[in-house]
Amino acid sequence: MIRAQADAVLVLADDLTGAAEAAAVLMPAAGAALITLSGPPYESAPPVLVADLGSRYHPDTNALVRAALAHAGDRRVLVKIDSLLRGNVAATIAACLGAPVVLAHALPSAGRTVVGGVPYVEGVPLRETRTWHIEARPAPATVSEALDGHPSTLIPLATVRAGHPALTRALDGTEGVAICDAETDGDLDAIVAAALAADPRTRLAGAGGLAAALARTLGGTVADAPRPAKPAGDAPLLVVVGTAHPGVSDQVELLLQHGVQQITLSADEPQDIAAPRLRRALDTGPAVLTTSGPWNGALEGIVTGALAGRPANLVLTGGGTARRVLDALGVRELSPVGQVHHGAVHSHTPQGHAVVTRPGSFGGRDSLLRMAAHLAPHHFERLT
Numbered sequence: 001m002i003r004a005q006a007d008a009v010l011v012l013a014d015d016l017t018g019a020a021e022a023a024a025v026l027m028p029a030a031g032a033a034l035i036t037l038s039g040p041p042y043e044s045a046p047p048v049l050v051a052d053l054g055s056r057y058h059p060d061t062n063a064l065v066r067a068a069l070a071h072a073g074d075r076r077v078l079v080k081i082d083s084l085l086r087g088n089v090a091a092t093i094a095a096c097l098g099a100p101v102v103l104a105h106a107l108p109s110a111g112r113t114v115v116g117g118v119p120y121v122e123g124v125p126l127r128e129t130r131t132w133h134i135e136a137r138p139a140p141a142t143v144s145e146a147l148d149g150h151p152s153t154l155i156p157l158a159t160v161r162a163g164h165p166a167l168t169r170a171l172d173g174t175e176g177v178a179i180c181d182a183e184t185d186g187d188l189d190a191i192v193a194a195a196l197a198a199d200p201r202t203r204l205a206g207a208g209g210l211a212a213a214l215a216r217t218l219g220g221t222v223a224d225a226p227r228p229a230k231p232a233g234d235a236p237l238l239v240v241v242g243t244a245h246p247g248v249s250d251q252v253e254l255l256l257q258h259g260v261q262q263i264t265l266s267a268d269e270p271q272d273i274a275a276p277r278l279r280r281a282l283d284t285g286p287a288v289l290t291t292s293g294p295w296n297g298a299l300e301g302i303v304t305g306a307l308a309g310r311p312a313n314l315v316l317t318g319g320g321t322a323r324r325v326l327d328a329l330g331v332r333e334l335s336p337v338g339q340v341h342h343g344a345v346h347s348h349t350p351q352g353h354a355v356v357t358r359p360g361s362f363g364g365r366d367s368l369l370r371m372a373a374h375l376a377p378h379h380f381e382r383l384t
Contacts, residue, residue, distance in 0.1 A: 007031075007218050008047045010072045011211065012065060013080040014056040014087055015319030016326070017359040020345035022080050022211040023050040023336040029218035035334040035347065037326065039064070040071040044333075049075070054323055056087030065095035069203075076196070076204075078214055083107040083207035084131050084361075085119060085140055090148035093177055093205060097150070100202045102171060102195040103143065106182035107209040109342055110362070113183045117142045117154045131361070143179045151176025160187050167194040171202075188213035208343065235354075236282035237313040237376040239368055240289045240303065242321020242360065251368040252288055258369060258380060260286045267291065271298040275305030282306060286372060286379050300328030311352030313375040315368060318360040329353065340374045341367065 009026055013019035019035050027033035031047030042049060051068055055061040069077065079096055081089055083105055093101060106114045111122040118141065119126040125141070126132075132139040140146040144154070153174045159167060160181055171178050171194050180191045188206075192213045195202045204210055239255065241248055256262055261281045265274055281287040289303070303325050316322035326334075326349075334347035334355065343362035347355050356371045373380035 008045075008075045009049070009078060009214070009218075010068075010075040011048070011050040011078045011080055012068050013050060013052050014061075014082065014092065015054065016052045016323040017317075017319040017343070017345075017357045018080045018082070018208065019050045019052040020334065020336060020347060020357045021208040021343050021359070022078065023048055024339045024345040025208065025212040025215045026050075026078075026218075027336060029215040033336050035336060037323070037332050037334070040068050042071050052323065055092065056082065056319070058088065061088035061091040062095045065092050069095065069098070076200075076214070078211055079203060079205040080211065081105055081205060081207065083110065083112045083209070084121070084126065085143070085146045086132065086135060089146045090150060093147055094150055096203045096205060097177075100171075100174070100178070100195075100199045101205055102178045102180060102191060102202055103152075103205045104180040104182050104188055104191045104210050105143065105206045106188065107207045108182070108184050108188070109209065112207070112209075114143060114179075114181050115157055115183060116181065117144055117156075117179055119143055147177060152179050153177070155180045155191075157181040157183065157187070160190055164190065164194055164197070167191070168197045171195055172198040177205075182209075185209065185213065185216075189216055192217045235311050235313055235376075236307065237286035237315075237372060237379060238278075238282060238289060238303070238306070239287070239315040239372055240317070240321060240325055241291075241368075242299075242316070242318030242324075247363075247365070248317070248360070248368075250365045251363065252290060254365055254369050255286075255288050255372065260288050260372065262288050262290060265289065265291045265302065269298075271301045271305065274298065274302045278302060278306035279308060286376060288368070300324050304328045312354075314353055314355045315358075315371045315375065316355060317358050317368070319357075322355075322357045326355070331355075340371050344371050346374065 011022045023033040026048045033048035034046045035050045053064045055064045113120045121129045127139045127141045144152045159170050182188050263278050331349045337346045344358040
């Protein structure tokens, strides 16, 4: 079990891009961060230790979370879940119930709020949006519904905004999971401060907005990533698009307008054909890898075959895709540097790769371009 400094934090994330997002916002407040892609025991003891459990759709999420929590030591605990409540939320929260749990999954910067226990996306109830189009079930109508019957108490917006003493008393008297309304970052700040005052053992559960609120409570501000120096060799720049979010086609189109070559894979393209095709493209300049259908099992082999052991500049979108690519490259930990923009986190790997990860649904039209230009400014001189 790790022992750590007073403000040390353990983050348990359900996917890689969420892990990176939490690490980037917390490290300016608590200190150096490490993202581990391995399970416990955790031998390292940086101030911010972030474990990507890959648990969002894992068949035994509860056991994964419980095993990781057993190694929390005296760290503050933040459990990172999806801001749209996708994945195994009920199993994740159930694993945390050995201590008080405060669930505040709002992400105001992305228009994701909770009022009256109902999750909203840009003012529309989550259940009425298309954000769950890849799920096999309808979105929950309320946050408590996402908990599948586990006891919970709603902390309404009026209580969240009633002042620190009143909110602290409300959280201290909660039965089951405290589900907190929140519309603004100020609401999340109030929730974190009151939760830790009510019981320092409290396990905070939420999205990146709650991680940022914890960072502010600990006295930090989000760090922008320093621009990398021009690589000594000819490290290739590869953008891997692993998201079906509707806005991604416009993001890819902007890359193409700036000279990035697109390689589109069909679902049944053999690896021994696709990998050399991608490698030839990377030998001539930056490339963006997309697909005409769902990713198949050969994705990892295609990327590793194309890189042929070379360190690379990698832009990886979508948590599942990012994790699969890094696993294939033998990456077991990431050292985050900072954010390119909200949710787009620049990290280094022991193998010499520079990586920017980002959730699939984040970012405006220029998101992929900004991420690529950050890693390889010499390819995008007009933007630097």
